[in-house]
Amino acid sequence: MTKKLLTMASTLALVAGAAFADDKPKIGAAVYGLNAEFMQIWAQALQNHPAVKQGLVDVTVFDGKYDALTQQDQFETMITQGFDAIIFVPIDIEAGAAAVDAAAAANIPVFGSNTRVNSDKLAAYVGSDDVQSGYMEAKYVLDKIGCKGNVVIIEGPVGQSAQIQRLEGNKKALAECPDVKVLEDQTANWSRAEAQTLMENWLTAHPGEINGIIGQNDEMALGAIEAVKAAGLDPKSFAIAGIDGVTDALHAVKDGNMASILQDGAAQAQGALDLAIAAVLPDYKPMSEIWTAYPDMPWADGKAKEYSVPWTPVTADNVDALLAARQ
Template sequence: MKKTMLAILATTALTMPAMAQDKPKIGAAVYGLNAEFMQIWSAALEEHPAVKEGLVELTIFDGRYDALVQQEQFDTMIAQEFDAIIFVPIDIEAGAAAVEAAAAAGIPVVGSNTRVNSDKLKSYVGSDDVQSGYMEAKYVLDAIGCKGEVVIIEGPIGQSAQISRLEGNMKALAECPEVKVLEQQTANWSRAEAQTLMENWLTAHPGEIDGIIGQNDEMALGAIEAIKAAGLNVTDFSIAGIDGITDALLAVKSGDMASILQDARAQAQGAMDVAIKSVTPDHEPMSDIWTTYTDMPWNGGADAEYSVPWTPVTADNVDALLALRQ
């Protein structure tokens, strides 16, 4: 059941001084601002040089985890004649109608972070979830020597990230035929749910579980808490998650788990540059992310897809990553 929740207004947009008419109006429709990842994404969008220097006018819309709310926000942006829209949809299918409505009104839509099933998208700047699923499972399997027994804690069944990350998990598992998947169940990206699930699995399979593949960091952290609560040693398990949220970085630092960082900042700022380019043809990319990721060339902002690379969080880079969160 979806929560009824007060809309969080994009205060930055409201507090900005009145803008000249010809400044491009860019709207960002994100699926929800309750969790840390999208907060980092949104903060990075507001820190894009073009926004800070006042070259574009940015408004962020909180979709409150509801496809219908996002659809209505698109209607609002179309009515207010926004020049471009950056879209992070809640649902891969339900977002398609919104993209088509904007395209019909001649407003370019740039996808970011989460895919939408539409060929009307101007471009997509995100990270390939299949790859992250493969990377985290590979880490766990390498750590247990490609044999033993693992469990998979999945995201909400049917969400695009769950589908793709599972595909990646399975790709890595196929390379280790001796490894048995003992359990595979959803904990809906939730730490508390994963903790309960893991407690019950530790009971059902005492001493059998070697590796834990959490499809996000929250759930991997929940599994760690369950292990601690059961009086077991976290280092006896190989545990991995995805996203690189702050708590997970801390857990990597203390040697409890591995995480694959999804670079929210690069996804947001990359999408912003592509969006500005679609409105202002002579725009040159302003974010430093294009120089950071040499594997992701700008190509004149014309590519249909920009794949932001994943960064494994290790003991070597964790302090630097944590410093960015302060």
């Protein structure tokens, strides 16, 4: 992880009750957790948004610490302090609905980003199709093992929309390969360390039997790679895939140890912030460059309910450019 991102993790956990200028809209971002690089990239993109850098709005990022009750408490804080809009990246698709209801009752618009919440009171959502990514990563693994053999699946936090939808995509791909057996399927909560422990146990329980590893995010795929290496095995002898395009995964793709699909967290964050500002300032025009970067995702005057950020498979042809962008 880069020093810049580590600095972001420590500085973005801004305290509620920070001093705001009275004439600036106050926008809160409630994210499920800031421990890992992907959400640090997402949060950093908010601070790099032109409207924030030019001082047009004040943004506070709340670290949900991977806990639905903590996120609920943070919503109550934002409601009490009179925030003008909220961007929500929930840890739980169902539990997060109560927080959205509370904000709606206080007439505070909530914009979803990255992960979904099961609420019809969400103003709009900016994210990527997790069913599609789950299918793409599993298909890579299955194609590499020739649609036969044994695989394991390392899932995200049970109950989060990305876990639910990526698993749906995983199963869609697996249905196309009836001769492939899923030996193990458990959650590692997006954690590299938890995934490493799972994989160590699975390699012991199924010696020489595992051909493919489907990690529902890069952190968990990287944890699996560490377990494979610790067991004295070559990661290249497995088909391993993850999702997100975090920095260590980009290096692992370059080394030939795994496949990854870039999830543009920066676009998800900045798109949601443009929508939130437009809800508060009716004459506002979007300032993020993402709307020109993704012409297939039009601004639509900020009135659409769904904005879908495309996935970008990480390949030998684009990995160096993606790594350069992280410097």
